[in-house]
Amino acid sequence: MGVSSPAFSPQHSQRQQQHFSSLDDKPQFPGASAEFIDKLEFIQPNVISGIPIYRVMDRQGQIINPSEDPHLPQEKVLKFYKTMTLLNTMDRILYESQRQGRISFYMTNYGEEGTHVGSAAALDNTDLVFGQYREAGVLMYRNYPLELFMAQCYGNVSDLGKGRQMPVHYGCRERHFVTISSPLATQIPQAVGAAYAAKRANANRVIICYFGEGAASEGDAHAGFNFAATLECPIIFFCRNNGYAISTPTSEQYRGDGIAARGPGYGILSIRVDGNDVFAVYNATKEARRRAVAENQPFLIEAMTYRIGHHSTSDDSSAYRSVDEVNYWDKQDHPISRLRQYLQSRGWWDDEQEKAWRKQSRRKVMEAFEQAERKLKPSPSLLFSDVYQEMPTQLRKQQESLARHLQTYGEHYPLDHFEK
Amino acid sequence: MGMAATAATAGRLLRLRAAGTEGPWRRLRAAGLPRGFLQPASADGDAAQRRQVAHFTFQPDPEPLEYGQTQKMNLFQAVTSALDNSLAKDPTAVIFGEDVAFGGVFRCTVGLRDKYGKDRVFNTPLCEQGIVGFGIGIAVAGATAIAEIQFADYIFPAFDQIVNEAAKYRYRSGDLFNCGSLTIRSPWGCVGHGALYHSQSPEAFFAHCPGIKVVIPRSPFQAKGLLLSCIEDKNPCIFFEPKILYRAAVEQVPIEPYNIPLSQAEVIQEGSDVTLVAWGTQVHVIREVASMAHEKLGVSCEVIDLRTIIPWDVDTVCKSVIKTGRLLVSHEAPLTGGFASEISSTVQEECFLNLEAPISRVCGYDTPFPHIFEPFYIPDKWKCYDALRKMINY
Numbered sequence: 001m002g003v004s005s006p007a008f009s010p011q012h013s014q015r016q017q018q019h020f021s022s023l024d025d026k027p028q029f030p031g032a033s034a035e036f037i038d039k040l041e042f043i044q045p046n047v048i049s050g051i052p053i054y055r056v057m058d059r060q061g062q063i064i065n066p067s068e069d070p071h072l073p074q075e076k077v078l079k080f081y082k083t084m085t086l087l088n089t090m091d092r093i094l095y096e097s098q099r100q101g102r103i104s105f106y107m108t109n110y111g112e113e114g115t116h117v118g119s120a121a122a123l124d125n126t127d128l129v130f131g132q133y134r135e136a137g138v139l140m141y142r143n144y145p146l147e148l149f150m151a152q153c154y155g156n157v158s159d160l161g162k163g164r165q166m167p168v169h170y171g172c173r174e175r176h177f178v179t180i181s182s183p184l185a186t187q188i189p190q191a192v193g194a195a196y197a198a199k200r201a202n203a204n205r206v207i208i209c210y211f212g213e214g215a216a217s218e219g220d221a222h223a224g225f226n227f228a229a230t231l232e233c234p235i236i237f238f239c240r241n242n243g244y245a246i247s248t249p250t251s252e253q254y255r256g257d258g259i260a261a262r263g264p265g266y267g268i269l270s271i272r273v274d275g276n277d278v279f280a281v282y283n284a285t286k287e288a289r290r291r292a293v294a295e296n297q298p299f300l301i302e303a304m305t306y307r308i309g310h311h312s313t314s315d316d317s318s319a320y321r322s323v324d325e326v327n328y329w330d331k332q333d334h335p336i337s338r339l340r341q342y343l344q345s346r347g348w349w350d351d352e353q354e355k356a357w358r359k360q361s362r363r364k365v366m367e368a369f370e371q372a373e374r375k376l377k378p379s380p381s382l383l384f385s386d387v388y389q390e391m392p393t394q395l396r397k398q399q400e401s402l403a404r405h406l407q408t409y410g411e412h413y414p415l416d417h418f419e420k
Numbered sequence: 421m422g423m424a425a426t427a428a429t430a431g432r433l434l435r436l437r438a439a440g441t442e443g444p445w446r447r448l449r450a451a452g453l454p455r456g457f458l459q460p461a462s463a464d465g466d467a468a469q470r471r472q473v474a475h476f477t478f479q480p481d482p483e484p485l486e487y488g489q490t491q492k493m494n495l496f497q498a499v500t501s502a503l504d505n506s507l508a509k510d511p512t513a514v515i516f517g518e519d520v521a522f523g524g525v526f527r528c529t530v531g532l533r534d535k536y537g538k539d540r541v542f543n544t545p546l547c548e549q550g551i552v553g554f555g556i557g558i559a560v561a562g563a564t565a566i567a568e569i570q571f572a573d574y575i576f577p578a579f580d581q582i583v584n585e586a587a588k589y590r591y592r593s594g595d596l597f598n599c600g601s602l603t604i605r606s607p608w609g610c611v612g613h614g615a616l617y618h619s620q621s622p623e624a625f626f627a628h629c630p631g632i633k634v635v636i637p638r639s640p641f642q643a644k645g646l647l648l649s650c651i652e653d654k655n656p657c658i659f660f661e662p663k664i665l666y667r668a669a670v671e672q673v674p675i676e677p678y679n680i681p682l683s684q685a686e687v688i689q690e691g692s693d694v695t696l697v698a699w700g701t702q703v704h705v706i707r708e709v710a711s712m713a714h715e716k717l718g719v720s721c722e723v724i725d726l727r728t729i730i731p732w733d734v735d736t737v738c739k740s741v742i743k744t745g746r747l748l749v750s751h752e753a754p755l756t757g758g759f760a761s762e763i764s765s766t767v768q769e770e771c772f773l774n775l776e777a778p779i780s781r782v783c784g785y786d787t788p789f790p791h792i793f794e795p796f797y798i799p800d801k802w803k804c805y806d807a808l809r810k811m812i813n814y
Contacts, residue, residue, distance in 0.1 A: 128561065162594035171593045178560060179593035183584045189550045190585070193557020193565065200514070200539060200563065219577070223550030230545055231554075386595045387630050389654040392683065392731035395630075 050257035053304055054284060055274035059333050061341030063279075070279055070286075074348050079141075080121060080278055081343055082357065084113035084336050087137045089361045090146065091309070093369055094153055094167075098313040102373060103153045107168045111276070111308030113137050114335025115240050118281025119301075122289055123208060128198070129177045130191040130209045132184065133168055134240065134307075138210070142175040146365060150372030157419055162386070163378045184215040188224030188237070192298075195233035199296055206289045208236045213302075214245025216259045225266040228298035236288045237268070237300045240275065242307035247320040263300035275303030276335040306333070379419040380406070474612065474664070475800045476704040480671035481641055481688075487674035496666040498640035498673045499528045499605070502647040503566065505677035507536045510564050512601075513651070515541045517551055517568030525570060526607055526666050552578035552604060556586050559599035559656070566651060569606040572660055573620040578604075586656040587631030600654035605647070608636065608660035609701050610752050610798055615791035618663075621700070621753040621784075623729045626658055627762060633657040633682055634729040638703040639665070640673050645680030646727065653682060662700040685733035687740065691722035694746040694808060697737060697763060699726040702750050702799070709804040716805075719812055729759055737763065738770045745776035746811050750799050755783040777814035780807045 027036055056068045063069045072080075091108040098106040109116065116137025123129075129138055136149070147158060152170050155163035161171055161179060171179025178187070191209035198205040215221060216239055228235050239259040243250055256262070263270030269291075273280045281303055288299035306329040310317045317326070343349035384399040385391060391399070406413060483490055493501060507513050515529060521543045523530035533541035544551050551567050558565035569575045575582075582604070590598035610619045626634045633655055637643035643661065650657035688703070689710060696706040703725045710721035722740050726732060741747045747767055749760035760781040767779060782799040790797050 130557075160594050160596055161592065164592050164594060169592070171596050173596040179589075179597055181585065181588070181592060183580060186553065186581060186585050189553025189581070190557035190560060192550075193554035193559075194561040195557070196514075196554070197512070197558045197561035197563040200512070201561075219549055220553055220581075223545075223547045223553060226545045226547065227550050227554050231542070386591045388633075388731075389590065389598070389600060394731060394734060 045256055045261075047255070047257045051260045051270070051272045051302075053272050053274050054280050055277045056279035056283060057277050057338055057342060059338060061338040061343075061345065063342075068279075068283060070283055072279075072282075074346070076121070077339070077343060077346075078348065080117050081336070081339050081349065082361070083117050083137060083141050084278075084339065085357065086146075086361045086365070087113055087116070087140050088336060089358075090136075090140075090149060090365050093362075093365050094150075095309075095313065097153075097369065098167075103167050105167045105313055106153065107133055107312045108309035109134055109136055111306045111329055111334065112240055112242060114278040114339070115238070115275040115281055115303045115305055117141050117335075118278040119208065119210075119236075119238055119285040119303075122282050122285035123206065124289075126176055127205055127289070128191075128194055128207045130187040130194070130207065131177070131180055132187065132211045132215055132240075133180050133182070134212065134242075135210045136168065136170065139170055139172060139175065139177050142172075142177065144170070144172055144175055144177070146368035147371065148172070150368050151375070154372045154375070155377055156372055156375035157378050158372075158375060159378070162382050164386075185211055185218035185220040185224075187211070188215075188218075188220050189227060191237075192224050192228045192231070192233050192235055195228065195235035195298075196231055199232070199234055204293055206234050206236055206292050208238055208285075210238045210240060212245060213239060213241040213243075213250060213259055214248065214253055216262075217253060225262065225268060225298070225300070229267040232296045233298055234292040234296050235298045236285065236292055237263075237298060238285070239300070239302045240305060241302055242275075242305045244307050244311070244317075244321070246311040246315060247317070249320075258302055258304075260300060260302035268298050268300050270300040270302070272302045272304060275305030276333055276338060278335055278339050305335075308334075377418045380415075474668065475795070475798055476701060477708060478639070478665065478669045478704055479707055480669070481639060483672040484641060484674060484678075487678040488676045490672040490674050492670060493640050493644075493673040494665075494667050495637075495640045495643050495661065495669045496526050496528045498644040499647060499661060500530060500532070501673065501675065502644040502651070502677070503529060503532055504535070505648065506564070506566065506651050507532065507540060509677065510651075512563035513540070513566060514558065514563065515566045515568070516544050516554070518546055518570050519543060520568050524568065526661075526663060528568070528605070528661075528666075548574055548577040549581055552581040552586070555602050555604065556581060556589070556599045556656075559602040560589070560597055562601070564601045564651065565599075565603070567602065567604045569604060571618055571620075571663075572606040572608040572622050573617045575604075575606055575622060579625070582626065582632065582656075582658070583629045587629045589631075589656075591631060598654070599656050601651075602656040603647075603650045603653075603659060604657070605659045605661060607663040607666075609662045609664060610789070610794065611664045612794065613791065614663075614789070615794075616788045619752075619789040619794075621660070621751060623660060623699075623751075624753055624757055624759045627730050627759050629730075631655070633731065634660070635682060635727065636660045636662070636700040636729060637727070638662070638700055638725050639669050640671050642680060642725075642727070644673055645678050646682070648677050649679045649682050652679070657682075660700065664701055680727075683728045683731045683733055685727055685736040686725045687722060687736065688725055689721065689723040691720040691744065693720045693744055694748060694811060695722045695724060695737070695740040695744045696804075696808075697724045697726055697747065697749045698751065699729065702752060705799070705801050706748075706750055706804060709801050709808060712801065712805050713808055713812075717809065717812060719808070721808075726763075732763070734766055734770070738767060741767050741771045742774045745774050746780075747775075748780040748782060748804065748808055748811065750782040750804055752784050752798055754786045755781060756786050758783050777811040780811050782807045 120138040120141035151158035153167035169180040195207040260272040520529045555565040555567035698706045713719040764779040
């Protein structure tokens with residue numbers, strides 16, 4: 001579509017009932033509200049000059065247009081900064097711990113901390129979050145303790161998920177963060193359903209659904225967008241466009257103008273933002289939230305950013321991209337440094353505080369890490385529960401069979417690391 | 421999926437043609453059907469052109485007395501009644517899917533949108549993965565989701581959402597989240613002319629998936645009670661409705677809600693020589709086979725309706741086989757990997773020394789479901805009877 005309208009263009013489609021009149025030369029088709037044209041012309045998709053990218057700060061953390069400054073209080077902005085940096089620290093330590101064989105797997109969030117924190121801060125604490133797997137900062141902003149991040153990665157007795165899933169598949173009922181699952185984009189139509197239920201319940205609640213630009217290629221994404229629009233759901237679709245889906249660059253993921261351009265195709269108000277600008281993310285999410293709940297319609301935010309880290313500990317991205325490219329983003333356009341420069345220019349942060357916080361946050365992470373390592377894993381009997389709400393007879397027999405097996409062959413199993 | 425309406429219309433026209441009646445045909449032609457679309461059968465009623473009668477005879481159960489006032493209902497009306505009861509009782513319950521708003525292609529949701537409102541009974545876009553994903557989300561948010569997949573043959577786009585998501589929601593989250601209030605309903609099984617994409621019985625694909633329940637009723641009374649149990653069950657359930665029974669099966673069904681327990685097979689006829697197990701439409705086939713066996717062979721059959729495919733009632737089936745020593749399982753779905761394999765495997769483990777003969781499976785062939793060859797494809801009473809006879813003479 002050759003539509004390059006800025007920001008949230010008011011195109012919320014109220015399908016007009018066409019008044020049928022055979023005397024009129026206007027189109028009568030139920031399928032579209034449009035005029036006739038007698039010139040053959042294909043609409044040119046606009047990918048050279050795509051949907052513009054909304055930002056508040058420049059790359060040096062200076063406010064560009066003062067009227068867009070959210071004027072957030074110092075305490076709040078410091079929370080942004082500390083959350084992003086704590087996440088960064090936790091990422092470094094847990095990535096390392098996987099390298100050392102202490103945990104089986106890990107995914108870092110390097111470069112995308114702004115997308116997590118800016119959006120999380122714009123929501124109510126009770127807004128339900130459906131994520132993909134690279135949104136740990138959202139949970140961290142909601143004060144999910146380090147102990148529980150670690151517990152899930154280690155699969156120890158403190159893990160709320162009872163050790164069932166690979167690391168980084170966090171979930172928290174209390175903090176309204178739906179447990180992560182590995183299949184991509186499956187959360188998208190689910191989030192729409194939850195939004196529909198919230199609308200029916202008059203809950204004044206928005207649902208936010210995060211996904212990457214790669215996941216947006218899945219059929220479930222198309223399904224979710226279409227359902228959200230037709231069923232008028234209060235949902236924010238938040239796409240982290242970080243340039244890569246493992247090794248696949250965006251040029252091989254799509255040929256149109258990214259994900260934001262798809263929104264209008266579904267009748268969804270859409271915007272593209274600078275994902276490394278935490279205030280831009282905040283402003284867009286805040287406005288989307290306000291309107292989604294007030295008007296019961298979906299919003300699509302495409303946050304442009306860059307995945308500085310590898311896809312996961314199973315990936316070595318030097319195989320498909322240059323170190324120079326990665327360094328550019330790390331050094332020249334990083335959400336954390338841009339916010340730090342903002343803080344410093346406001347006099348809210350300085351090098352000494354930076355040094356002290358780095359030491360403190362590192363110590364907090366290390367403490368949580370060491371404790372998590374020492375804890376036992378949950379009892380093997382928990383392998384069998386929660387398949388159904390009640391344990392079926394046949395499954396109980398299997399559980400008993402494992403218990404008997406371990407009585408005889410227990411020495412061949414790592415029982416010492418598990419609770420009885 | 422728009423073929424359904426066409427198929428239904430064509431079906432009605434063919435029945436008229438087979439009956440050889442000119443009158444109704446003329447009326448329909450006057451209603452504006454294209455000329456030459458279907459020519460009436462010749463006046464002397466060409467026997468070769470007449471379609472098969474059904475391969476089963478629906479046996480209504482005696483009127484249930486313990487649930488209050490009953491009403492004559494066919495299977496789709498029993499489904500409507502269950503849905504009506506559910507929406508009346510549970511203010512969070514919603515029904516959605518393709519074409520459910522006007523009443524559904526099989527009329528299962530007739531009247532419900534008018535009664536409960538367009539926010540509770542509504543159409544979705546044409547997208548099964550969306551329907552199920554959306555339903556999961558409603559359930560995760562704590563409301564009751566009743567999703568319809570227009571034909572079981574079209575459930576496969578939703579397979580990922582069902583198997584990887586719905587079934588695993590509670591387990592993977594350590595019971596922090598679940599989608600137990602999701603029920604998926606879908607028309608199932610052979611219908612006489614459905615061919616590859618309007619006849620399938622896909623229960624075996626889902627049997628291999630811990631975390632969901634799969635339930636198949638044989639009758640209107642069973643359908644309402646089992647569907648209500650599925651809706652109220654705290655686990656995601658798939659409820660397959662034998663479409664050939666929607667109109668053909670009629671019996672007295674209680675107006676008020678009632679529950680039939682899940683994961684409990686029903687011994688609908690006691691016997692001593694052979695155990696026959698089936699579900700859905702096929703229960704009526706094996707019931708007839710039991711009569712044939714009694715009449716022609718003096719053999720006493722125990723007939724079991726499995727009702728829930730997973731988790732299935734191993735104890736009832738094994739208890740029966742320990743008594744009879746012989747087991748025959750029959751389903752329309754293809755033989756290889758069909759659910760009869762699971763039953764056979766478990767029973768031979770549990771009842772090996774009690775078996776007098778190899779366990780017999782009478783199933784569809786390992787082919788897609790054919791159109792014109794349906795009468796040859798289905799595991800009809802003659803094939804079941806023959807297999808039973810061989811078992812007795814083993």
